[in-house]
Amino acid sequence: MGLLLLVLSVVGLFAMRRARELADTLRRREAAYDAVQREAEQNEHGERRYASVQQEAQGRLMTLIADGAPLTDLLEAVASSIESLDPGLVCSIMLVDPQTHHLRVGAAPRLPDSLIAALDGRSAACADPAADPAALRPLGERLVVADILFHPYWESIAGAVEAAGVRSCWCEPIRDTKGRMLGYVDVYSRVPDKPDAQQRGFIDHAVSLVALALQHDQDRNARQVAEERASLLLESANEGVFGLDLDGVITFINPIGARLLGYAVADLVGQDNHGLIHHRVGNGTPIAAPDCPMLAVMRTGEPVRVAHEILWRRDGTSFPVEYRAAPIRSHGSIVGAVVIFNDSTERERQEQRIHRLAYFDGLTHLPNRELFKARLQKRLSSARQGDQGFALHFLDLDRFKDVNDTLGHPAGDSLLKEVAERLRGLVRATDTVARFGGDEFAVIQPDVRELTDAATLADKIVSGLAAPYWVADREVQCGASVGVVHVAESELDLETLLGRADVALYKAKRNGRGRYAFHTDEMTRQVCRDTALMDALDQAVRNGELFLHFQPQVELASGRITAVEALVRWLHPHEGVIPPGDFVHLAERRGLYQVLGAWVLSTAATQARRWHDAGFAFGRITINVSPQQVRSGTLADDLISTTQEHGIAPALLGLEFSETALLEYGEHHRIQVAALRDAGVHLTLDDFGTGLSSLTHLRRGGVSTLKIDRKLVQGIFDDDDKDAVEIVRAVLAVAEALALDTVAAGVETSAQAARLASLGCDCAQGRLFAPPLEPTALEPYLARGVITPTSTDDQDRFA
Numbered sequence: 001m002g003l004l005l006l007v008l009s010v011v012g013l014f015a016m017r018r019a020r021e022l023a024d025t026l027r028r029r030e031a032a033y034d035a036v037q038r039e040a041e042q043n044e045h046g047e048r049r050y051a052s053v054q055q056e057a058q059g060r061l062m063t064l065i066a067d068g069a070p071l072t073d074l075l076e077a078v079a080s081s082i083e084s085l086d087p088g089l090v091c092s093i094m095l096v097d098p099q100t101h102h103l104r105v106g107a108a109p110r111l112p113d114s115l116i117a118a119l120d121g122r123s124a125a126c127a128d129p130a131a132d133p134a135a136l137r138p139l140g141e142r143l144v145v146a147d148i149l150f151h152p153y154w155e156s157i158a159g160a161v162e163a164a165g166v167r168s169c170w171c172e173p174i175r176d177t178k179g180r181m182l183g184y185v186d187v188y189s190r191v192p193d194k195p196d197a198q199q200r201g202f203i204d205h206a207v208s209l210v211a212l213a214l215q216h217d218q219d220r221n222a223r224q225v226a227e228e229r230a231s232l233l234l235e236s237a238n239e240g241v242f243g244l245d246l247d248g249v250i251t252f253i254n255p256i257g258a259r260l261l262g263y264a265v266a267d268l269v270g271q272d273n274h275g276l277i278h279h280r281v282g283n284g285t286p287i288a289a290p291d292c293p294m295l296a297v298m299r300t301g302e303p304v305r306v307a308h309e310i311l312w313r314r315d316g317t318s319f320p321v322e323y324r325a326a327p328i329r330s331h332g333s334i335v336g337a338v339v340i341f342n343d344s345t346e347r348e349r350q351e352q353r354i355h356r357l358a359y360f361d362g363l364t365h366l367p368n369r370e371l372f373k374a375r376l377q378k379r380l381s382s383a384r385q386g387d388q389g390f391a392l393h394f395l396d397l398d399r400f401k402d403v404n405d406t407l408g409h410p411a412g413d414s415l416l417k418e419v420a421e422r423l424r425g426l427v428r429a430t431d432t433v434a435r436f437g438g439d440e441f442a443v444i445q446p447d448v449r450e451l452t453d454a455a456t457l458a459d460k461i462v463s464g465l466a467a468p469y470w471v472a473d474r475e476v477q478c479g480a481s482v483g484v485v486h487v488a489e490s491e492l493d494l495e496t497l498l499g500r501a502d503v504a505l506y507k508a509k510r511n512g513r514g515r516y517a518f519h520t521d522e523m524t525r526q527v528c529r530d531t532a533l534m535d536a537l538d539q540a541v542r543n544g545e546l547f548l549h550f551q552p553q554v555e556l557a558s559g560r561i562t563a564v565e566a567l568v569r570w571l572h573p574h575e576g577v578i579p580p581g582d583f584v585h586l587a588e589r590r591g592l593y594q595v596l597g598a599w600v601l602s603t604a605a606t607q608a609r610r611w612h613d614a615g616f617a618f619g620r621i622t623i624n625v626s627p628q629q630v631r632s633g634t635l636a637d638d639l640i641s642t643t644q645e646h647g648i649a650p651a652l653l654g655l656e657f658s659e660t661a662l663l664e665y666g667e668h669h670r671i672q673v674a675a676l677r678d679a680g681v682h683l684t685l686d687d688f689g690t691g692l693s694s695l696t697h698l699r700r701g702g703v704s705t706l707k708i709d710r711k712l713v714q715g716i717f718d719d720d721d722k723d724a725v726e727i728v729r730a731v732l733a734v735a736e737a738l739a740l741d742t743v744a745a746g747v748e749t750s751a752q753a754a755r756l757a758s759l760g761c762d763c764a765q766g767r768l769f770a771p772p773l774e775p776t777a778l779e780p781y782l783a784r785g786v787i788t789p790t791s792t793d794d795q796d797r798f799a
Contacts, residue, residue, distance in 0.1 A: 075106045078210050079093055082185075082202065082203065089187055089188065091188070093108070093174075093186075093210055094106065094119070095182065095214075103122050117160075118160040118161075142171065144195065145168060148168060166190055168193050170200075172184060182210075182211065183210075240261070240339075241340050247272075249270060249271065250269055250270065250273050251336060257341070261277055261313055262313040263314050273294065274294070274295060278312070279312065297327050297337050298336065298337050302327075303326035304326075306325075307344075309323065320345055323339055361434075363413055364435050366423075366441075368435060368436075375444060377494050379446065383487055390447065390487050391485065392498075393442065393444075393457065393482050393484050394436070394483040394485075395480045395481065398479045398513040399478045400412065400439035400478055402478075414471050418469050419478075420433070420441075422464050427445070431443055451486055455484070458482045458484050459516065461482055462515060479514040481505060481513050481517075482508055482517075483502065483507065483508050483517055483518075486519075533582070537587060537596065541599050546569070551565050551765060551771065552765070555763050556757040561619060561785055562619045562743075563743075564620070565765065566621050568580050568596070570583060588626050593628045594628060597625070597629050600623055601639060608653060616782035620682055622654035623654070625655045625656060625658075627658065630657070633671070635676075639653060639676065651679075654682035655682075655684070657683065683704055683705070705743055708756075710745045712724050713744050714748075716752065716755055717752070717755070728744075728759060728761075732761060741762050743764065744756050744761050744764045747766030747769070750789060752766075
């Protein structure tokens with residue numbers, strides 16, 4: 001019994017202990033549950049609080065942005081929202097200075113001034129911490145430091161950190177939409193700690209708000225700069241600019257625009273543009289509003305440019321303008337127009353000046369070649385449509401070159417102006433007079449029914465221009481030759497017509513100058529032949545159809561051969577041998593003499609080498625030079641390089657210049673003469689005595705020999721040419737005075753040779769001694785070195 005009681009007691013005690021243990025466990029579980037419940041409630045409350053603060057911060061930021069608050073206020077609002085989470089938190093927003101790449105304090109509402117001063121201007125980051133431990137802040141990365149007193153970045157400013165009472169720092173980088181670093185949001189805690197998940201989330205949200213604030217500030221600054229630049233552009237533009245609303249009312253205008261219109265800016269804004277400054281054209285005709293291009297752009301949506309229009313000033317005067325108008329759009333809809341205009345008075349004046357320079361001769365103020373050809377083409381088109389025929393008069397002054405060379409270019413210009421005035425007085429108002437170039441003029445005579453109508457005007461021109469002129473305080477004679485083409489057919493083209501007029505003018509000059517000549521069909525055939533020859537000349541050089549004949553120049557006293565002149569011939573496949581008179585002048589007029597001259601130079605050099613190697617006494621081979629070759633400026637280089645290629649001395653070649661080359665291209669001539677004379681090249685002035693070479697030109701021209709023209713030689717026994725002997729005598733006197741040699745061209749009889757010798761002429765050239773010969777035919781005389789005629793008809797030996 002006692003044992004049972006003992007057992008029961010033990011069991012009872014054990015049960016009681018177990019019951020107490022279960023009760024304790026239950027109480028502990030209830031306490032744990034209550035703790036979890038309280039923590040959940042606290043977390044839920046914290047989340048609601050964080051969410052509320054986030055919404056409040058975002059709303060506050062948007063309000064500040066809408067109110068146009070400065071960036072500092074925006075950043076301080078974000079920093080304050082973080083600090084409101086916990087009294088132990090202090091926030092600073094650090095911005096990267098784009099110039100120095102250092103961190104500047106953008107906002108730090110509760111950070112002590114001492115720490116702000118210590119942090120402001122420090123390095124933004126360090127890509128290599130080992131290089132600069134004091135700047136240990138990972139480049140553009142999140143940084144969480146539980147105790148900043150032991151971190152190198154803050155270690156150097158530990159005094160300011162301790163004074164501020166902060167121990168940990170959580171740094172989050174700020175980036176823009178393109179990923180560029182803008183700065184950091186730094187959150188300091190007063191105790192060593194790390195942010196929890198909620199704090200990290202809030203900081204991330206704060207970073208996005210800071211990025212938004214910075215972007216807004218950049219956009220605002222950009223807009224401000226753009227507005228300032230636009231305002232500056234409008235203020236400083238040298239063009240008028242104004243805006244219109246949909247009703248055509250001026251909404252703005254820049255100062256220059258208002259000044260051009262004679263108004264103050266305030267007097268124009270709010271006024272009807274069309275009724276105030278753009279209501280009528282220059283002759284007073286009103287412009288209807290629907291026809292106004294400025295207003296039309298708001299209906300069509302298409303910009304316009306108007307080159308010639310007028311605007312009206314406040315004082316009632318108008319001025320020419322050029323303007324551009326374009327629609328102004330907002331959100332896809334047209335809300336007005338902008339007009340940019342400028343005063344085109346000076347531009348139109350310049351355009352008129354340019355037009356006059358382009359189409360009128362600056363000296364005589366007559367239409368120039370281009371305008372004349374345009375009017376001539378128009379007249380040809382009218383003729384094709386059945387209008388009455390017309391006449392083209394081509395005229396050239398006969399002795400203008402004499403005036404220009406003896407009295408100077410100013411006198412020549414005065415003469416040209418006087419000729420232009422006379423021509424204006426000789427023609428009708430319906431006729432066109434033009435200066436075609438140089439001393440050439442042209443006249444279009446419309447409504448010519450008969451040839452006599454054209455002849456009457458041509459005779460009137462010849463007579464009117466033949467009267468003496470008063471130039472440079474002296475009386476001057478200067479007539480004109482006129483070539484006339486009557487156009488009664490419609491198939492002519494412009495160039496053919498001009499060619500016919502040129503041929504007719506050439507005929508008038510050959511008929512004795514101071515007269516007119518009509519173009520004929522025979523002339524047309526000649527022009528066609530000339531054209532065909534010119535077309536074939538280049539090919540003739542390639543095909544070897546050209547060849548040279550040579551004519552000796554002989555010393556009159558001894559018969560010694562002093563030189564041999566090279567004369568080009570053309571063996572045409574259809575026409576046979578063509579003399580130089582039929583094609584050389586054409587090559588010069590058509591600009592083809594460079595090709596021909598190059599061939600003659602090379603062929604003459606080849607022949608000179610052969611004769612030199614054979615030991616023949618030929619003196620030198622002289623070559624005729626065209627003014628084109630002188631004008632090119634390369635004649636001396638071409639000759640010297642040719643002699644080098646053929647291995648001969650330059651002295652074995654001589655050049656014969658015309659007076660035209662000497663006078664018209666004086667500077668070109670002098671430069672090349674110096675090089676030629678230095679190289680030993682002998683220079684001859686051809687056909688001397690027929691032009692007007694002054695002694696100054698002759699002395700400066702560098703020539704060694706004067707060649708007397710064949711017409712003078714033929715005239716020394718002509719009773720009808722009593723001046724020939726005196727002219728020859730004068731030429732020889734000039735040559736003697738200047739120590740120049742002389743040679744007479746075209747000597748055909750012994751009597752001519754004897755007379756020339758008695759007058760003092762050194763040498764002669766002509767059929768008396770030898771006609772132009774092939775090289776092999778001339779070589780027997782070159783072998784002897786002399787040619788002595790045995791009778792007055794010795795030229796028969798070469799027939």
